[in-house]
Amino acid sequence: MFTRYFNVITLFACFYLVAPSYGQKPQKVAAEHFKNQNFQAAFPVYERLLQTDSLNTEYAVNAAKCLLNTNSDKTKVIPILKRLDKHGKATGESQFLLAKAYTFEYNFDMSSMILQKHQSIIPEDLKEEANRMLKNNSSAKILMQNPVNVSFENLGPKINSEYADYYPYVTANENALIFTSRRKKSGAVKEFDGYYNSDIYQVMNFDAEYPRVKNLGTSVxxxxxxxxxxxxxxxxxxxxxxxxxxxxxxxxxxxxSSSKYAPIQKLGVNVNSEELETSASFSNDRNTLFFASRREGGYGGLDLYMSRKLPDGTWGKSQNLGPDVNTDGDEDFPFLAQDDKLFFSSNGHPGMGGSDLNVTVWDPELNKWGKVLNLGFPINTPDNNRTISFNNDGSHAYVSMYRND
Incomplete structure (x- = not known):
């Protein structure tokens, strides 16, 4: 299979220039950015602070969290936290983060060893994730022994930007590509987290030599x-x-309609609840809707549900896809491709770590689901792999991911 991908890039340096205010102490600048989850701006400040206070546990842990929460080389966390361990300054939290960082180096044995050695001091609120990491470390080693035959092609600077570009969706005939971006645009200002607000874009003349990226405009x-x-x-x-x-x-x-998307309309109460709904996908005849929701009565976090279109055009009562698909973790971003294959993201099924892309086959006559299968390495990585969108014959797929190439 041939996979095209968006190169999600985060540039630390450009955000360091916009500290909350000049004249503040670096510690306060870093803390303010970190509080606002502006990890791109916080990291270089913590990096500078660590140059003069390399064994400060708070600086090291927060710097690690910044790296692990951005699209960057997460293995840079390792020397920062190993230094704490070497000098007896490590905590249960720092050991957990170190174990997580080693997964991005694909050193799953080292990750598991750290978790097992320091299991007793890992904070209670991280133990569930630590146990899940141990299981994923085992499954990741098996997946890497049987890699999928797939090649990747970056869509290039005519489509990708220096900002975050993600959630690509392609039409079956590959004539149109829609995606989300937090790129800079006229009149935009950065939000508290250091990014510009996200907009939806369409690639015009997608297969041409000079494709053009167009903002969908104020209707959306x-x-x-x-x-x-x-x-x-x-x-x-x-x-x-x-x-x-x-x-x-x-x-x-x-x-x-014609060439323009109409203003958005909220889906009905059988789809949207008082809780969180995040993503959705149609069946090929557009008479069944699959969606992710965190409503009561599920199996854990986000679960996948389905709703069928009623004769009056509204959506009927939703139905949970059940425990064969849903777990105590999060299932999200359903995508129904040809042959009734449902692709989705999950951090509850065994995988490479983070959220992995999985597939199951739907039998619409019996309304049953086949065994959930991981899409494998290198489609899945230890990072979060959330969306995949296929062309009509399944030879091309579109994903967003951080890659060094």
């Missing part, structure tokens, strides 16, 4: 955050997740 995008979280196979229906401060946590629909 605002000064707040919009993200594409699903696309019908013909590209007519687009699923959108918004974060508008006062309004968030639901799935919206935009219908394409």
């Amino acid at each position: 995008n605002t000064n707040f955050d919009e993200q594409v979280v699903g696309l019908s196979r013909d590209g007519i229906e687009m699923m959108v997740y918004i974060d508008h401060v006062e309004e968030y946590g639901d799935i919206y629909l935009s219908h394409k």
